[in-house]
Amino acid sequence: MKITFIGGGNMAGAMIGGLIHHGSTPSHICAVETDAMRRQQLAEACGVTVTASIPDGIHGSEIVILAVKPQQLRAVANQAAQFLQNKLVISIAAGVRASDLSQWLNRHEFVIRAMPNTPALIGEGITGLYALPLVDSRQKEQATTILEAIGTVIWVNEEAQLDAVTALSGSGPAYVFYFLEAMQEAGTQLGLTADTAKQLAMQTFLGATHLAAQSNDTLATLRMKVTSQGGTTEQALLSMEQADIRGAFIRAMHAACDRSRQMGEIFGRT
Ligand SMILES: NC(=O)C1=CN([C@@H]2O[C@H](COP(=O)(O)OP(=O)(O)OC[C@H]3O[C@@H](n4cnc5c(N)ncnc54)[C@H](O)[C@@H]3O)[C@@H](O)[C@H]2O)C=CC1
Numbered sequence: 001m002k003i004t005f006i007g008g009g010n011m012a013g014a015m016i017g018g019l020i021h022h023g024s025t026p027s028h029i030c031a032v033e034t035d036a037m038r039r040q041q042l043a044e045a046c047g048v049t050v051t052a053s054i055p056d057g058i059h060g061s062e063i064v065i066l067a068v069k070p071q072q073l074r075a076v077a078n079q080a081a082q083f084l085q086n087k088l089v090i091s092i093a094a095g096v097r098a099s100d101l102s103q104w105l106n107r108h109e110f111v112i113r114a115m116p117n118t119p120a121l122i123g124e125g126i127t128g129l130y131a132l133p134l135v136d137s138r139q140k141e142q143a144t145t146i147l148e149a150i151g152t153v154i155w156v157n158e159e160a161q162l163d164a165v166t167a168l169s170g171s172g173p174a175y176v177f178y179f180l181e182a183m184q185e186a187g188t189q190l191g192l193t194a195d196t197a198k199q200l201a202m203q204t205f206l207g208a209t210h211l212a213a214q215s216n217d218t219l220a221t222l223r224m225k226v227t228s229q230g231g232t233t234e235q236a237l238l239s240m241e242q243a244d245i246r247g248a249f250i251r252a253m254h255a256a257c258d259r260s261r262q263m264g265e266i267f268g269r270t
């Protein structure tokens with residue numbers, strides 16, 4: 001199965017890296033990229049075919065993954081439309097609705113909207129998927145197979161849920177890195193070296209996440225099992241509650257979800 005990415009930036013790079021890591025043949029992957037330096041990087045780092053031409057890149061591919069910025073999607077769709085025939089199109093652009101993309105692609109019916117995340121690069125991604133009604137089960141299986149190569153796949157029945165997926169797992173790696181940065185910064189203020197603080201922070205995330213995945217306890221119970229009465233964790237959590245960190249976090253994710261919907265309006269129905 002030959003796959004073409006249109007747009008070879010950060011997310012396409014993570015997906016291509018993940019696919020190759022999982023055993024895909026580099027020559028079966030093509031990236032259409034307008035930036036010459038980025039084309040060279042992709043060819044050298046991944047060994048995939050690169051081109052600046054959309055028709056050349058799409059030729060011979062069964063699946064076309066649109067991985068440009070949301071504001072670039074309409075122009076790219078207009079250029080690609082006449083070369084698609086019955087190919088499956090998967091868009092990873094945040095916000096832009098599958099039905100709008102279908103219109104730009106001359107009412108192309110085989111459109112899936114996907115929201116992956118950057119841990120795809122190491123096969124630890126998670127992708128939310130939504131298909132237009134006429135996408136058949138074979139095409140859905142193809143999309144599942146491709147995206148399972150870079151992690152876990154979750155299908156949603158209502159496209160609006162993809163805005164929530166975007167706010168949670170699409171943007172989520174950035175929240176984790178932000179939190180890790182804060183833990184590292186605090187660790188160094190408390191006398192640890194930056195490397196030691198980073199190692200402690202990262203392994204704490206990994207360990208706690210694996211524990212939560214394997215445990216039958218709720219997240220709240222797991223938290224309480226760390227929190228000794230009169231102890232250190234209690235003081236830290238009290239400080240976080242006083243600063244309304246939980247509320248701030250929830251508001252932040254609402255802001256991300258609102259922005260995804262807004263991008264659907266701004267870059268979609270114009
Ligand atoms: N970065 C992330 O964590 C995630 C990004 N996304 C979505 O993926 C899409 C791409 O995001 P990034 O990779 O972060 O952006 P990026 O800016 O790194 O990549 C976009 C690439 O498209 C290229 N490009 C622009 N116009 C083009 C054209 N006409 N033909 C071919 N290539 C063209 C650019 O040169 C650039 O390399 C966005 O729509 C974003 O919403 C989705 C999930 C996660």
Ligand SMILES: O=C(O)[C@@H]1CCC=N1
Nearest residue numbers: 094166169170171172
């Ligand atoms: O920030 C963004 O808009 C994209 C979508 C999810 C992650 N990056």
